[in-house]
Amino acid sequence: MTETRVPVPTLERLAIYLRVLLDAHESGIQTLSSQEIEQYSGISAAQFRKDLSYFGEFGKPGVGYSVEALIERIEQILRLDAEQPILLVGAGNIGSALVGYPNFQAHRLRIAAVFDNNFVKIGRPFGDLIIEDIARVRQVNAQIGARLGIIAVPAHAAQEVADALVDAGVTGILNFAPTILRVPPHVHVRNVSFLQELAVLSYHAVEDALRVNGQARRGGKDGV
Amino acid sequence: MTETRVPVPTLERLAIYLRVLLDAHESGIQTLSSQEIEQYSGISAAQFRKDLSYFGEFGKPGVGYSVEALIERIEQILRLDAEQPILLVGAGNIGSALVGYPNFQAHRLRIAAVFDNNFVKIGRPFGDLIIEDIARVRQVNAQIGARLGIIAVPAHAAQEVADALVDAGVTGILNFAPTILRVPPHVHVRNVSFLQELAVLSYHAVEDALRVNGQARRGGKDGV
DNA sequence: GCGCAATTGTGAACGCCTTCACAAACACGC
């Protein structure tokens, strides 16, 4: 049943390669070796080659990779070769930042509709869209056919929104709300948590500060 | 030298546990077993116990964990027991969403200053702060003493900003710009990339759609 | 053409995190 699973980290890196390749393409570079990609991406050449090997063979020994061909291929893999419509739920601060995000276009990602449940907001313009009633998400997506959704609402409303998105046919959700979403097994969720990111940095930033100050603590379990 | 290294995934989960515990605390729950935490967090009980074991022993066999005590302990570990000031660079859409983000306070994270290089913006109010000149970041942070910084500027400016932050004493950077940052080894960087997240979802969402449609592809390397 | 230098693709080794499974610890009732 499960085709040779592609590791998620590989997919994440694919997006990084794509960015590097697009940059190189704009600079007029036509060929890149895995070694050079390591330079630009910070990801090891071996890792790069292994990652690609999940999908076939794209390079020429002794030469490297055709930038243009590889861009095309990675876009195919990530389904970014045709425009991907996205449903955004939550016309607040984060939603606002997302509709105004300039880098989506180059990846053929397009926020195709915005929803909210606040009747004061519904009907108002948001970017170059009009905010629609979340209750109509299924109806609206019957037209759009989006498979991706973004949840940018407060935590207490997130699960409800997720259910609505799934009901509307969405199978991939990017969740900005700090909650665990329960979704059917065929739906994929990725969480973005500023708090989590900052918490990890907080640990490291201060940990290192202690070390630098010569306060290096002794092994692990302090048992306090 | 290196005290028993704590895996980064463990730190990430610590932030999740903390959120769950804070919720439970508000609900008046005083004790939680690892089993129950699995319920609320979606992270396995064994994983939870193993994660905590890096830092000591906090539970009572046969009983579970004191919610209050565990909150306190995790906050200590993540250095969220005292207020953490943060420098935000970039007074654009994303920066705007961050200063308006309501959930920082509960974790004692506070954006203590905002910077930009656009002289039109400098001096203007931003949330309840005044936008300052990025050129003054070192000077300003001499007062604040922040160890954490957030980069929310366009990719082409990100490296310069990172250098300035590091120069100002920042040792942890949350980077929203789609670029690889070069920083000294004592500085930690975490990247948040909407594009990357959506790209991964895009792959899965459509991949699954193909499967659901009965187009189940056969094993692995399709070599096409 | 043919040798040389560069670079790919990939099986195998490695390392790290997760999962397992169980002994030790504790509460509670009788």
Add this chain to the structure above:
DNA sequence: GCGTGTTTGTGAAGGCGTTCACAATTGCGC
């Protein structure tokens, strides 16, 4: 106080992704 049931903490096993290392392949110059 002692047995029973629950839950923790943690070594050991397992799984998965990364790194290594090298044979195979190609371009290029002569």
